[in-house]
Amino acid sequence: MQQSVNIAICEDEAAETKLLCDILDHNDIKNSYTIFTDADSFLASYERDKYDLLLMDIYMKDSMTGIEAVSMIRKKDADIPVAFITTSRDHALESYRLSAIGYIEKPVSAAELNNVLHLAMLKKADAPSLYIKRNGALEKLAFSDIMYIEQRGRQIFIHMKDNTEIVCYEKLSELSSQLPAELFFLPHKSYAVNLSYAMHIDTDLKCFVMTDNSNIPIKRELTAKARKALESYFFEYTRSRL
Structure with missing residues (x-):
């Protein structure tokens, strides 16, 4: 494609x-x-x-x-x-x-x-990308186009920045090895979040609030790590713009 x-x-x-x-x-x-x-x-x-x-x-x-x-x-x-x-x-x-x-x-x-x-x-x-298998072929998705990834049963739903959704039969646990740790955070076994699309963390609901207003759940024991990961991303992004 x-x-x-x-x-x-x-x-x-x-x-x-x-x-x-x-x-x-x-x-x-x-x-x-x-x-x-x-x-x-x-x-x-x-x-x-x-x-x-x-x-x-x-x-x-x-x-x-x-x-x-x-x-x-x-x-x-x-x-x-x-x-x-x-x-x-x-x-x-x-x-x-x-x-x-x-x-x-x-x-x-x-x-x-x-x-x-x-x-x-x-x-x-040439942009850094995620490789997935779909319809019998290898497909390349730029990290910058991915908002978050969700596992539902045996299927992966990749939510893109243009509000489209790409569905494939993969395992998040296997795909996650391709995701750069400074850009993606796994707040739950079923989700991977692109931190560049996270607006903030709702501490009451324990979730990432994304730019499309979707809420991505964070496991209670990962709340502190999630907050630190988002703060580190914001810090590095701001510093790179100076």
Whole structure:
């Protein structure tokens, strides 16, 4: 199963946005996209690991420039692939400083955009991942896309960040050896939680409260370890952003 590239498009010109969407809609690489008409609205909704690619217009009316917006993004996310879209090459050197994977002049060509999509797909394919067996084949799921894993009887239910659910016949006790301890915590024999999607621990209910508002139970004897694991994750995440 081909992975999908989740794209943020930040462009204020309707004609250019339509052109981008037309190319993406007819691309061989599976993708989805969200459109923003100014940098401020994009920054207000931005979350780390939410997108696999950012297509950023450099010049936008009534908004900060794309260079300024990506400079702010880079302070908290050094990894998201960015391609700048522009009417000139005046900011090419700045784009390389911001580790852009593409610098596309308008009007955008399908060939140039396809190249950027391919690079983003390769980067996503190289992401640290969980390997599962499903439908007779080995499948790869990026850790950053997994919210939590749940064992129900003989089946594993993998809850993804896009609110989809992947079901397979596996054992959590065997899959857990693939999960990095600094990112995943097993609060119960039937659950593994991605700490990046845990908002806090409800000490009364003894559970992780996730970003989708689901509650993941914590065994009483693991409550202190769960709290320490989440605090350590928050500390390391904050320190990495400084």
